[in-house]
Amino acid sequence: MSALKLELLTKDAFAPFGDVIQIDGSEWFPINNGTTKRFHNLGRVEVTGEGGLPIISMCRGDAFHLPVEVKMLERHPLGSQAFIPTSGAPFIVAVAPAKEDGQPDESQLKAFIVRGDQGVNYHRGTWHHPLVTLGTEGDFIIVDRGGPGHNCDEVQLSQVYLIESAPALD
Amino acid sequence: MSALKLELLTKDAFAPFGDVIQIDGSEWFPINNGTTKRFHNLGRVEVTGEGGLPIISMCRGDAFHLPVEVKMLERHPLGSQAFIPTSGAPFIVAVAPAKEDGQPDESQLKAFIVRGDQGVNYHRGTWHHPLVTLGTEGDFIIVDRGGPGHNCDEVQLSQVYLIESAPALD
Numbered sequence: 199m200s201a202l203k204l205e206l207l208t209k210d211a212f213a214p215f216g217d218v219i220q221i222d223g224s225e226w227f228p229i230n231n232g233t234t235k236r237f238h239n240l241g242r243v244e245v246t247g248e249g250g251l252p253i254i255s256m257c258r259g260d261a262f263h264l265p266v267e268v269k270m271l272e273r274h275p276l277g278s279q280a281f282i283p284t285s286g287a288p289f290i291v292a293v294a295p296a297k298e299d300g301q302p303d304e305s306q307l308k309a310f311i312v313r314g315d316q317g318v319n320y321h322r323g324t325w326h327h328p329l330v331t332l333g334t335e336g337d338f339i340i341v342d343r344g345g346p347g348h349n350c351d352e353v354q355l356s357q358v359y360l361i362e363s364a365p366a367l368d
Numbered sequence: 369m370s371a372l373k374l375e376l377l378t379k380d381a382f383a384p385f386g387d388v389i390q391i392d393g394s395e396w397f398p399i400n401n402g403t404t405k406r407f408h409n410l411g412r413v414e415v416t417g418e419g420g421l422p423i424i425s426m427c428r429g430d431a432f433h434l435p436v437e438v439k440m441l442e443r444h445p446l447g448s449q450a451f452i453p454t455s456g457a458p459f460i461v462a463v464a465p466a467k468e469d470g471q472p473d474e475s476q477l478k479a480f481i482v483r484g485d486q487g488v489n490y491h492r493g494t495w496h497h498p499l500v501t502l503g504t505e506g507d508f509i510i511v512d513r514g515g516p517g518h519n520c521d522e523v524q525l526s527q528v529y530l531i532e533s534a535p536a537l538d
Contacts, residue, residue: 226427240426241424254489255407255408256389257404257407284454341413341422
């Protein structure tokens with residue numbers, strides 16, 4: 199078992215894995231006669247494969263509590279997948295880049311704590327841990343690929359990575 | 369000037385115009401070893417036209433207060449457009465079906481009040497009023513079409529429709 203440290207989520211740190219969807223610090227332009235600020239194109243939805251369609255779903259995730267074990271990852275080879283909180287729940291994201299053989303590089307495993315006003319959009323094929331809502335049940339928008347085809351790979355990691363504590367959120 | 373009554377938003381009432389994106393009353397199935405309920409495919413993202421891509425954006429809408437005037441509508445001929453609150457703000461949606469000539473049928477104009485735990489996904493080409501967040505500033509996820517091409521038509525209505533009061537929300 200190894201310790202895995204939670205980092206604060208920033209666009210730069212997450213760039214190899216996906217998009218951070220947040221208003222804070224994002225550029226905007228006015229729409230609707232100036233009554234609305236649009237923070238444009240924060241995440242691109244990728245859909246590939248025969249019969250694939252971009253769809254909007256929601257989910258409700260159980261509350262997890264520290265310590266949290268990371269011992270498997272999954273990826274969606276045919277499309278991106280976004281999780282954006284609608285009830286303000288913080289959550290944990292664990293991701294790893296792929297090695298040359300396509301399997302996750304555990305030596306580069308990273309974990310981020312995501313504020314309740316941030317979302318993530320995993321790029322197509324990015325290894326990531328399933329949803330871990332921290333401390334409270336949480337509701338989320340999901341934007342991902344619907345349609346036929348094999349769109350989920352799972353892999354067990356070589357050991358358990360343990361997240362024991364979380365940094366303070368602003 | 370005519371009065372326009374706000375109705376509560378339901379999937380059935382909104383079906384001619386788009387999807388209602390909400391957990392309440394929607395079917396789900398378990399994912400992530402039973403720790404997450406997935407409310408699947410609540411809205412389909414439509415993208416047409418050369419170079420079009422589905423994108424995720426956010427917006428922040430000013431607070432509006434009753435009475436609210438509806439005197440124009442817009443539509444996006446190349447794609448659907450979803451608005452889903454992330455800060456729990458209720459909002460007003462006004463929609464109209466198209467006549468044979470493609471222009472909005474004002475005799476069928478409808479207005480709905482949308483709870484802060486509901487979102488809407490306007491079908492491609494649906495005439496709708498720009499965002500009206502009710503009583504408070506509100507943050508929203510937008511899922512719509514990015515890319516080149518003419519994707520917004522606006523029309524002035526023949527008169528002003530006045531929304532004077534709102535029904536109680538649960």
